[in-house]
Amino acid sequence: MNSEYAVRLDGHVDAAQVGVKAARLAELAGEGIRVPEGFAVTADAYGEFVREARLGPVIARSVRRFRAGRDLVVAAAEIRSAFRDASLPETVVDDILKAYQALGGDSTEVVVRCSPVTSADAVRDDVFLHLTTGADVIAACRRCFASLFGAVAVGNREAEGIDHLRVVMPVTVQRMVRSDLGSSGTARGESTFVRVRASWGLGQPSAAHADLYSVHPGARPMIVKHRGAKRTKTVYAGLRGTRTIPTTAAERAGLVLTDDDLRELARWSVIADKHFRRPTALEWAKDGCSGELVVVEVRPAVPAIVTIQACRRTALEVQYR
Template sequence: MKDNNFILWFDEIGIEDVPLVGGKNASLGEMIRELKDKGVNVPNGFAITANAYKYLLKKAGIEDDIRKILSDLDTHDVTNLRERGQKVRDLIINAEFPEDLKDAIVKAYEEMHTKLGYEKDTDVAVRSSATAEDLPDASFAGQQETYLHIRGVDSVIEACKKCFASLFTDRAISYREDKGFDHFDVYLSIAVQKMVRSDFASSGVAFSIDTESGFRDVVFITGSYGLGENVVKGAVNPDSFYVFKPTLKKGKKPIIGKKLGTKKIKMVYTDNGVKNIDTTEEERNRFCINDDDVLKLAEWACIIEDHYSKKAGSFKPMDIEWAKDGDGVSVGTGKMFIVQARPETVHSQRDVNVMKTYVLKERGRLLLKGQAVGEMIGQGEVNVIHSADDIHKFKKGQILVTDMTDPDWEPIMKIAAAIVTNKGGRTCHAAIVSRELGIPCIIGTENGTEVLRNGQKVTVSCSEG
């Protein structure tokens, strides 16, 4: 019985297994099982099931302690949230890890060599996959943790402990409260997946529709050099591409739009984990992938969207993460891979019979420009926040101005009148969450934190694109 297993290989699971392995794992399994023969490359691996998480809590006897810690939780008090989140995470990380669970994980990791043919002690990504993840109306984007370039059994076990604990990151606790999920009705599964060496190449995000208008006939792709975290978090202004789907499906090469991003940094591996380094002038002045790569990603986006739409019985636009595996010479295979696919959460839920238009009736002096997310307009008092350590200083109804956001900022993003960032593209965290929350957002302004001042009253208009 699948239900009792600690380990399930990706080729044993599909989209119907979300309660067992979470949204991310179920989708990875679905693509490996159903789309491999259609040419879609997905890195292989295995899922540590939600049953394993439940077993850990039961054997360690810590569920009642977690309930006690969360009994006076107030997610609108950032200090209260931070203290309780840290206590729960410490409790899980320090819990005694059951030997039979550890043995099962070690055995599966070693079988990545004997069963899947990867090198011994191969490098893997250890990724969280929550059972409430990737729902049609709630992305749960980035709420739990991922650990990259993990090698060796001890490192894998340590990363798994941290992943299990990350079900209770501050942002995940806050997001569940807002979406009405009980903390004990959501479980954590883990993906242990062959690492794609995009640190020697590039990575990014693709949407099977236009992110702003919801137009169905384009694929929108963003990308930058190095690991994908910078694109997802909005740490870089990425390259972007539009591909027209109807003529792509007829065998043409319809790249109808390309925009060069500044791509000032890239995330790479070091002996002490990952770090950002500056890109070269040459890298900044060329696109991070070539036209053939763009067309391949667009083709795969169409295949994935068509598959999930057919399975759902209705149109199912998709939010997809991709990575290129090295240069194919000194590192990796040089091939493109899909590392995640989940339902798009905004336009897929929109009432197509209702059209809203926002108009700015009066104009003041233009202070700043960037890329608009959505079409809404917001106004309020500027609060420049430079670090997640200062989010407790933010008040409801203010304009959040920052370098970039990540999921830790979600508790204040939901109370902002608008959001302005220096960095990021239309597929970054700030953009995705702003769309989902229905909050106006201007990304990639380059110098918003320098131009705008605390207490300044401003209007943020996304109504002009």
């Protein structure tokens, strides 16, 4: 399926072409860790779009007007509007649609998101959810390209002296993970154990209310579980939004993850640390329809500076396996 403009995320890929987040996920997939199936629309696709649609002069003109005193928000909006109104080149469209067809084509639910080349890029992380047609995927890719010219991103590049015509924006397209019907959280290695945080619904749960687990690998793995309050959860609301709703009594009383889930997450955490040769933090999600665990993002771990007090935990269970 791989082409100049669409690259499958299932092994080693060029981060300069697919973005740092997508490249990390692809590398983990190559290590046997489960990530959502998908592909990247490459930096070359972005460059071809800018050339074919003659957006370079539009960018240069709007930047000159900003430097001459025009409001930054207005100048940036002018560029984004030109991106959204332009048509993608046929060669780029064909490659994207072929890659989407390889995922299942129309009626296959996917998420489309920006994939900056470096984690330091000050680009709004636009995300388009529940897309089910090739036309929707194409439109979302064009809007992700346009997000490279948000006011903050333009202002930062101006301050740092970066050429606006040399930056690029890859895009990631992946199957939707229905963690709104399941659960999500984080996993990270800390010395001799893996710390897992979990809650129902979407996003990164707060330590104050999430389930907290410690998994100590070894011949006789030990799992320590602390049940959190989990009073609310975040679910999808429309194509791009989310909303927070109360959890059910059963969700509040139960534990989010099984022992098998925890052992799998701990194994993935160890593999990721070894692969990247540094401590990493995994963001994971569990699909409420398939029951499948997947890693949706990996990033360098930030040292923990806060210890959760035992008195704030609502339950404790220690199991030896």
